[in-house]
Amino acid sequence: MSKGVRTRAAILGEALSLMSTDGLSGLTIGLLAERTGLSKSGLFAHFGSKEQLQVAVLQEAQACFTTHVIRPVLDLPRGLPRLEAFAEGWWAWNRSPPFPGGCPIQAASLELDDRPGPLRDEIAGAQRRLRAFIRQGAAMAVAAGHFRPGLDCTLFAFQMVGIAFAQTMTCRLLGEPEGLDFVRRAWRVQVDGALGTSQNQTGEMNHVE
Amino acid sequence: MSKGVRTRAAILGEALSLMSTDGLSGLTIGLLAERTGLSKSGLFAHFGSKEQLQVAVLQEAQACFTTHVIRPVLDLPRGLPRLEAFAEGWWAWNRSPPFPGGCPIQAASLELDDRPGPLRDEIAGAQRRLRAFIRQGAAMAVAAGHFRPGLDCTLFAFQMVGIAFAQTMTCRLLGEPEGLDFVRRAWRVQVDGALGTSQNQTGEMNHVE
DNA sequence: AAAATAAACGAACGATCGTGCTATTGTCAA
């Protein structure tokens, strides 16, 4: 591992921390240089432009999410077990990601949703992949007989994303300590609504369209 | 209405538009002065500091939301009718608010959630009031017999906020035209899960904790 | 209409922004 690669990785790590608290627009080259102990120009040379730096940071954020949340659950059996573990991992990530601030991907998603360009493409791709992961996870649960046949897995992913955002809102912005309870209960409601009728733990029948 | 007040209102209107696309941190005094046709110093004098301008913009955003979404539904009968109308109004607001960009309140919520100070207090208050409004709306539906007794109205509000964020994500960032369908269906699932059993339109029984 | 007050301007400030250069330092292979 050459020097340049190592430095670049260190820069991206620090950039992620900075971005998690101050957002993509708060990620400034001068500040980042100061925190990494590099000169502005020395740091700049690693990326060529501000935008390329931002793209790299967004990619690093995705890689970090994959490492911390996605990868660990791939060892678990497909279907409900994996999905449940992913949910719990995601809630943990949202509440206390490995940065001082909140999830950079969520923040960037709302920051960039009205500004077309490479940055929005990058974060939109990340969100699409995340939803696809959830959708496939739900589909596996259907295939395994955990979830009822005919479940709309795209809607399932949509709802789960909503819970995640509501969590950030509750836990981070409002700072309510019972936020995680609401997350878990909302998630439980959603899972219960997707279960196969034979496994329906709460005795309710589920809506099939 | 004196001149100063009129100008201030015009500034805030333009500021809201600018903020909806570029975020709170993109709301710069120079740019805002240019768009309103004022000089930087002339504009600045209306607020005294950048932070006070930002606070004023956040308050203006709340007022605008109240006018467009909250106020109209207060004429409707309490309970489910009002709640349904509010939902539809909110989805419409999220998809195409009276600004070029997306909902400034949602954007600011994620932008400020890690930066304590007057700005975060302001937006946190807005979110708390919004949730209280939803919670009370659900409580009225319970009182009116539309929703089942024992419904957790706080959880209900939590879930609804989640749907709204997921909508912004889907409709704005990803630009999926069918986004509104998912919003309505997720909302329908939530409402169905809250209905009194006698009115349950989908034939499912509901989970009561 | 004159006096009093409010509103807006123009110019300047120090700071920081992103981005080019050139020079110097460090690293790695021959």
Place this chain on the structure above:
DNA sequence: TTGACAATAGCACGATCGTTCGTTTATTTT
């Protein structure tokens, strides 16, 4: 160990940031 090259520093640039100040122009009140 030297030579090639990658990595970093230093410096400067035009632009823009938020802010202050004194002045000028509008508006409102007397």
